[in-house]
Each structure stands twice: as structure tokens, then as C-alpha cells.
Amino acid sequence: MNKVYQGVFVVFVLGLLACSYRLYPLPSQRDLNLMKDYSPMLPDSIELSQGSQLYAMKCGKCHYLYRPHQFREEVWRTQVQEMAARSHLDSAGRIAVLQYLLTIKKWEEWKKKN
Secondary structure, eight states: OHHHHHHHHHHHHHHHHHHHHTTSOOOOHHHHHHHTTTOSOOOOHHHHHHHHHHIIIIITTTSOOOOGGGSOHHHHHHHHHHHHHHTTOOHHHHHHHHHHHHHHHHHHHHHHHO
């Protein structure tokens, strides 16, 4: 019986993560291509998706998922670096999360201008 409750709890938590993940839509590949003039070093949509998933799974385990526009780039860089060890992110994961956050931040700025 205890394993049933654990299973239900795991499904519930995964559902919450899936819901919070949806709060952060990804730009289309078309938008990314249009943004190249605004910011030439952007990841592709697959890399963004991986960073988004890591952000939701690793960072969302312990705290609220902050919106990318909530902090300046320097703050994100510092926070992701400091939190990477706590969340057991390797260097590739850290880069993917940071690319995701900074790209979404730039995308939000780009949408306001265009």
C-alpha cells in the first residue's frame, strides 16, 4: 500500500513539473532565425528544449521557477554557476540551462521591439 502512495506522489510531482514547464514557451525555429540579427549566438530549438527540460527538472525540484526576464544576465550567470553543484548539473547541463534562460530573456526583449 505504501508503494501505491509513493507512485501516486511521483505522478503528482511529475504533473506539477509538466505544468510549470508549460509556463515557459519556447520560440519557434523561425523566431530564432529572425533573432539572429539581434543576437547572433543563439542555440537551436533542440538545444533550447533540452535546457528548458533541465531547468524544469533540476531547478524546479527545489524552488519556484523564475521567469527568465526576472534577472539580468549577470545574475543568471552567477546563480546558475552557484546552483549547478546543488542540483548535480554537469558543465553541459549548466550551459544548456543558461542558454535557455538567456535566449528566452532575449526573445522576450526581441518580441517587444518587433
